[in-house]
Amino acid sequence: MTKKNVTRRGVLKSGAVAGTGLALPTIFTASSAAAFTNEPTGSSVTLGFNVPQTGPYADEGNDELLAQQLAVEHLNGEGDGGCLNTFSSKALQGNGILGKKVGFVTGDTQTKSDAARASAKSMIEKDGAIMINGGSSSGVAVAVQGLCQEAGVIFMAGLTHANDTTGKDKKANGFRHFFNAYMSGAALAPVLAAEMGKERRAYHLTADYNWGWTQEESIVASTEALGWETVNTVKTPLASTDFSSYIAPVLNSGADVLVLNHYGGNMVNSLTNAIQFGLLDKVANGKDFKIVVPLYSELMAAGAGENIKGVLGSMNWNWQLQDEGTKAFVKSFGEKYGKPPSNSAQTCYAQVLLYADACERAGTFNPCGVAEALEDFEFDGLGNGPTWYRGADHQCFKDVLVVRGNENPTNAYDTLEIVEITPRSQVEYDPEHPMFAGGELGKCNPGA
Amino acid sequence: MLGLNKKDTSLLIVVALLTLLAPFILNPFPEGSAMAQFNAGYPDLMQRFVIFGIFAIGFNILFGLTGYLSFGHAAFLGVGSYSAVWMFKLLSYNVIPAIALSVVVAGLFSLLIGFISLRRSGIYFSILTLAFAQMSFALAYSVLSNPKFNLTNGETGLQVYADDPQILQGANAPDLPHLFGLPMRATYTMDVGAWSFDFNAGYYLCAIIMMAVFYLSIRIFRSPFGMMLRAVKSNQQRMNYTGLNSKPYTLAAFVISGMYAGLAGGLMAAMDPLAGAERMQWTASGEVVLMTILGGTGTLIGPVLGAGFIKYFENIFSKINDNVLHSWFAFLPDGLEDAVVFVIHPFIGKGWHLTLGILFMLVVIYLPGGLVEGGQRLLKRFKRKKKDTDDAPSGKTEPAE
Numbered sequence: 001m002t003k004k005n006v007t008r009r010g011v012l013k014s015g016a017v018a019g020t021g022l023a024l025p026t027i028f029t030a031s032s033a034a035a036f037t038n039e040p041t042g043s044s045v046t047l048g049f050n051v052p053q054t055g056p057y058a059d060e061g062n063d064e065l066l067a068q069q070l071a072v073e074h075l076n077g078e079g080d081g082g083c084l085n086t087f088s089s090k091a092l093q094g095n096g097i098l099g100k101k102v103g104f105v106t107g108d109t110q111t112k113s114d115a116a117r118a119s120a121k122s123m124i125e126k127d128g129a130i131m132i133n134g135g136s137s138s139g140v141a142v143a144v145q146g147l148c149q150e151a152g153v154i155f156m157a158g159l160t161h162a163n164d165t166t167g168k169d170k171k172a173n174g175f176r177h178f179f180n181a182y183m184s185g186a187a188l189a190p191v192l193a194a195e196m197g198k199e200r201r202a203y204h205l206t207a208d209y210n211w212g213w214t215q216e217e218s219i220v221a222s223t224e225a226l227g228w229e230t231v232n233t234v235k236t237p238l239a240s241t242d243f244s245s246y247i248a249p250v251l252n253s254g255a256d257v258l259v260l261n262h263y264g265g266n267m268v269n270s271l272t273n274a275i276q277f278g279l280l281d282k283v284a285n286g287k288d289f290k291i292v293v294p295l296y297s298e299l300m301a302a303g304a305g306e307n308i309k310g311v312l313g314s315m316n317w318n319w320q321l322q323d324e325g326t327k328a329f330v331k332s333f334g335e336k337y338g339k340p341p342s343n344s345a346q347t348c349y350a351q352v353l354l355y356a357d358a359c360e361r362a363g364t365f366n367p368c369g370v371a372e373a374l375e376d377f378e379f380d381g382l383g384n385g386p387t388w389y390r391g392a393d394h395q396c397f398k399d400v401l402v403v404r405g406n407e408n409p410t411n412a413y414d415t416l417e418i419v420e421i422t423p424r425s426q427v428e429y430d431p432e433h434p435m436f437a438g439g440e441l442g443k444c445n446p447g448a
Numbered sequence: 449m450l451g452l453n454k455k456d457t458s459l460l461i462v463v464a465l466l467t468l469l470a471p472f473i474l475n476p477f478p479e480g481s482a483m484a485q486f487n488a489g490y491p492d493l494m495q496r497f498v499i500f501g502i503f504a505i506g507f508n509i510l511f512g513l514t515g516y517l518s519f520g521h522a523a524f525l526g527v528g529s530y531s532a533v534w535m536f537k538l539l540s541y542n543v544i545p546a547i548a549l550s551v552v553v554a555g556l557f558s559l560l561i562g563f564i565s566l567r568r569s570g571i572y573f574s575i576l577t578l579a580f581a582q583m584s585f586a587l588a589y590s591v592l593s594n595p596k597f598n599l600t601n602g603e604t605g606l607q608v609y610a611d612d613p614q615i616l617q618g619a620n621a622p623d624l625p626h627l628f629g630l631p632m633r634a635t636y637t638m639d640v641g642a643w644s645f646d647f648n649a650g651y652y653l654c655a656i657i658m659m660a661v662f663y664l665s666i667r668i669f670r671s672p673f674g675m676m677l678r679a680v681k682s683n684q685q686r687m688n689y690t691g692l693n694s695k696p697y698t699l700a701a702f703v704i705s706g707m708y709a710g711l712a713g714g715l716m717a718a719m720d721p722l723a724g725a726e727r728m729q730w731t732a733s734g735e736v737v738l739m740t741i742l743g744g745t746g747t748l749i750g751p752v753l754g755a756g757f758i759k760y761f762e763n764i765f766s767k768i769n770d771n772v773l774h775s776w777f778a779f780l781p782d783g784l785e786d787a788v789v790f791v792i793h794p795f796i797g798k799g800w801h802l803t804l805g806i807l808f809m810l811v812v813i814y815l816p817g818g819l820v821e822g823g824q825r826l827l828k829r830f831k832r833k834k835k836d837t838d839d840a841p842s843g844k845t846e847p848a849e
Contacts, residue, residue, distance in 0.1 A: 106769045108766045114722075115726070146722060211603070237590070440610045
């Protein structure tokens with residue numbers, strides 16, 4: 001069945017084919033003329049919006065997409081201008097970016113690092129996107145941030161809360177406006193102390209992946225600094241949907257606070273289980289039992305419904321804030337889509353405007369120029385009050401909100417009430433803080 | 449040529465031409481035109497076509513020949529990726545050691561899993577492989593990524609950091625995966641009128657490797673070993689009764705297809721130096737089954753076609769959004785335009801799974817032999833029109849059985 005008649009002619013023929021194949025790649029050594037990746041040459045510029053449209057965070061992703069489209073409208077001078085009117089930097093004219101009309105392409109991250117990178121790559125390689133924005137998970141943010149660094153485009157992170165994004169995985173081409181786990185801990189601790197006292201025993205349930213661990217580490221550190229004791233920390237598999245077996249031991253552990261380091265569907269399920277077990281009606285160590293959810297979002301709150309009443313947590317931003325930037329954004333978002341924006345939508349909206357503004361101020365789309373304009377940029381008027389984009393790790397510093405599930409919501413969007421606005425100074429940290437150490441920004445990469 | 453009969457040689461030549469000219473074939477529409485949305489000739493997607501082609505070719509050696517349906521092949525792909533990235537971290541960004549190690553590690557891993565799983569056949573074998581793959585996924589996702597022993601970097605994915613040893617990395621070597629100095633990312637763009645074609649170094653590396661392993665798979669299909677595997681598929685019991693021990697053959701097929709998967713994983717990491725745990729998940733294992741069935745199980749070229757088909761949908765259809773639709777149908781009156789967009793909306797963007805599912809159903813119901821059967825029917829129809837008497841099967845895309 002196998003033929004093994006090797007002829008001289010056959011060898012020559014195959015040799016020639018193989019030789020051509022091997023020589024082919026040398027044509028790639030020619031360098032290209034552009035100064036940086038995807039330099040916009042026409043009358044328009046393309047932004048890439050890479051958000052989860054399917055999978056566990058699809059709701060967040062679709063909300064982000066709405067906000068991004070709104071931002072593009074405002075940049076092109078359509079609609080009511082939104083935060084362009086309240087933003088402290090006046091470089092943006094409403095005529096696109098640097099006179100070029102803003103267009104965009106969208107992609108689905110599926111909340112998977114691989115899929116997110118594939119989608120971002122296709123935006124960069126096929127559609128010529130000059131900036132990638134969006135995402136609702138830290139794993140995806142870190143993966144896409146690495147890709148943008150290699151490809152030489154700017155990454156404006158969406159919702160990503162793990163310390164690593166601007167910690168050990170920070171990159172010169174990546175920027176984060178959202179807050180992080182450390183800030184959640186720092187903002188929550190004083191409120192917890194005031195509400196629950198300094199002698200509490202905490203039990204942690206933590207989603208068993210990168211974000212869960214950094215969150216747990218941050219909350220444990222800040223609550224222990226208060227004088228709390230950590231009874232136990234239990235990791236739960238990310239794919240769990242039923243947490244009863246994890247909740248039952250909490251009752252007998254001697255703990256009087258349950259901290260749920262869960263997000264999205266995980267959090268909705270674990271909180272619901274905890275309420276079903278009647279934890280909130282229990283009295284342990286002579287104190288009322290309490291539940292804390294360090295990272296909240298409006299969409300999770302809506303998912304958990306009644307169960308979140310009275311449960312404390314932290315947020316990056318909330319539509320009920322009363323500053324001018326927030327009011328302008330909520331007004332134009334609400335008029336267009338008929339609902340208030342979530343905090344993931346707000347962070348994406350702000351990131352798009354910040355990127356556009358940095359291009360205007362730098363006078364170029366070159367990622368190195370844009371990065372320089374963003375580094376140590378102080379601004380106001382995009383919500384959250386005065387904000388500082390720190391140059392050392394590309395993390396934004398602004399006020400952090402401590403919120404509580406509303407006891408008497410008046411409408412479907414009024415599920416959370418703001419307990420305290422923790423000032424920026426209280427959540428700042430050193431770029432070399434042990435929870436963030438180990439990474440290197442590296443040099444900005446313009447590609448090409 | 450190369451020890452193949454005439455039919456297989458022409459098949460190999462067709463595949464070689466298709467892969468080498470892919471930048472032209474996949475970019476049929478001028479840049480900037482409305483149809484440019486359907487162009488697939490950009491480096492990342494072309495790389496994916498051939499890499500998943502390799503994966504599916506390897507899977508077909510096991511499933512197509514022996515009939516053993518493995519639901520855990522993504523585990524080998526993932527293991528290959530992780531080994532390749534570790535090579536980048538420890539040695540250098542040169543892709544050769546990375547790809548070599550990924551094949552070796554995947555081979556060893558599949559030997560272990562195959563040895564255990566092949567004690568059973570049929571559905572039990574499928575479930576065993578599925579269980580192993582999910583175990584590997586769980587290990588990669590959380591167990592092996594704890595701060596004390598971080599082998600996989602969990603959800604974030606393993607990537608190369610500036611402070612990694614990279615002991616063989618030269619001072620002037622590019623700081624990204626390269627082949628002896630030629631970066632995998634290097635792309636030469638040729639502009640011809642309104643068209644633009646991308647020639648990417650990484651793609652051509654993958655393409656050449658795919659042709660090599662495609663050739664290898666033809667040889668396996670046509671060898672006595674391949675015949676033995678087919679015997680396993682048609683009646684394993686009878687084979688055993690004749691005194692033949694079939695397990696070494698099935699194990700060899702399992703390991704070979706595991707090494708193909710490892711190669712695909714290694715190439716994936718070489719094109720994009722990040723290994724995510726999701727590529728080991730059961731959905732990824734299921735995807736390669738779909739690719740093989742969609743293209744045509746047991747045929748030589750079917751799996752490659754299936755891989756291309758699925759990846760095309762995943763990357764092109766998922767990116768069509770309502771704005772694009774509105775721009776296409778802008779010529780219609782407003783009310784009608786909205787109606788058309790409303791009807792199409794569920795099938796594009798995030799709905800690409802739905803479209804793919806419907807197409808998969810149609811293929812399975814009307815073309816049980818996959819896309820290859822579709823191609824054959826078309827060819828037959830054309831032939832019949834030309835010569836009514838000629839009923840002989842037409843050459844190129846003949847199934848192997």
